[in-house]
Amino acid sequence: xxxxxxxxxxxxxxxxxxxxxxxxxxxxxxxxxxxxxxxxxxxxxxxxxxxxxxxxxxxxxxxxxxxxxxxxxxxxxxxxxxxxxxxxxxxxxxxxxxxxxxx
Amino acid sequence: xxxxxxxxxxxxxxxxxxxxxxxxxxxxxxxxxxxxxxxxxxxxxxxxxxxxxxxxxxxxxxxxxxxxxxxxxxxxxxxxxxxxxxxxxxxxxxxxxxxxxxxxxxxxxxxxxxxxxxxxxxxxxxxxxxxxxxxxxxxxxxxxxxxxxxxxxxxx
Numbered sequence: 001x002x003x004x005x006x007x008x009x010x011x012x013x014x015x016x017x018x019x020x021x022x023x024x025x026x027x028x029x030x031x032x033x034x035x036x037x038x039x040x041x042x043x044x045x046x047x048x049x050x051x052x053x054x055x056x057x058x059x060x061x062x063x064x065x066x067x068x069x070x071x072x073x074x075x076x077x078x079x080x081x082x083x084x085x086x087x088x089x090x091x092x093x094x095x096x097x098x099x100x101x102x103x
Numbered sequence: 104x105x106x107x108x109x110x111x112x113x114x115x116x117x118x119x120x121x122x123x124x125x126x127x128x129x130x131x132x133x134x135x136x137x138x139x140x141x142x143x144x145x146x147x148x149x150x151x152x153x154x155x156x157x158x159x160x161x162x163x164x165x166x167x168x169x170x171x172x173x174x175x176x177x178x179x180x181x182x183x184x185x186x187x188x189x190x191x192x193x194x195x196x197x198x199x200x201x202x203x204x205x206x207x208x209x210x211x212x213x214x215x216x217x218x219x220x221x222x223x224x225x226x227x228x229x230x231x232x233x234x235x236x237x238x239x240x241x242x243x244x245x246x247x248x249x250x251x252x253x254x255x256x257x258x259x
Contacts, residue, residue, distance in 0.1 A: 047200050048131040048222035056136065057225045061195035065180055067138075068232055071239045072177065078243050082250050 104154045112154040113161055119147035123233075130229035131222040137229035141236030148241045157248055164245070169238050176234035183224050183231070186214070199223025 024031070040059075044051045047058060056064050123143030130136035152160045187196035190210050191203075198206055198214035200223035216226045 043202065046202070047197065048220050048225055050131050050133065050136075052134070053131050053136050053225060053229070057131075057228045058197050058200075058223075061184070061228065064228070064232065065184065065195070068177070068180065068235045071236060072173065075239045075242050079246050082246050 108154050112150055116147040116151045119150065120144050123147065123237075127229055127233040128226070130233075131216075131225045132220060137232030138236050140229075141233035142240060144233070144237045145240035145244075148237075149244045152241075152245065152248065157245065164241070169242060172234050173238040173242075176231045176238070179231040180228060180235075183227055187224075197223040197225065199225075 040051070040055070044054050047054050120143075123140045123146075125140075126133075126135040126143060127137055127140030130140065148162055148164070151162055155161065184195040187198055188194045190196075190198060191201075191206050196206075198210060199216060199221065201211050214224050214227075216222050216224070218226075
């Protein structure tokens, strides 16, 4: 593919992206209807005063479960790469105590 | 570390841990929540571990204890979700608040958090997430502190 053709395709792609972006910005206030926000603001005070906690733990409870599992997965990968089964978390394990008794 | 730090850090870390507990338990009323409170408790533990060293830390965190806390947090969250699925048909349905009025009253009283706000299962979920985050963040730091042992074995 020649240089000129590649530049032409890139220009068309950039133009399409720019048109889409600026069309969204033009008339933005008409495009957004805060219907869900009205429902949240009506229902929220019936559950708990903290709206962020309401969203995170009530409406997005399943997301929060996944978010916590992401942290667990990160810890497991860190322990696999840096620990490789050799890290003890400060205290004594039962296995190590058994080994010391065997020695 | 210096003697001043060794005198100073243990009370300060206890205060940090208590503020973290307060953040978790007031997560449905005040700003903050389970994640933030768990991170604060982990910060207190990490401060102690860094200053006193892993072996002489006043908080003895054994492998089994940390694994049990982590499993209890994850299982508690999932079981609260499954209770919602069993009693109402929606996973993680807020049984204590019962916005749709589809749950019998005795189950609603069972999952209600007894305070003036009546936030349902939200405080319990806060507590579970706090336990999980506390274990996760402190275990990563402990693994990094132990990494010189592994590097030493590699050199041999």
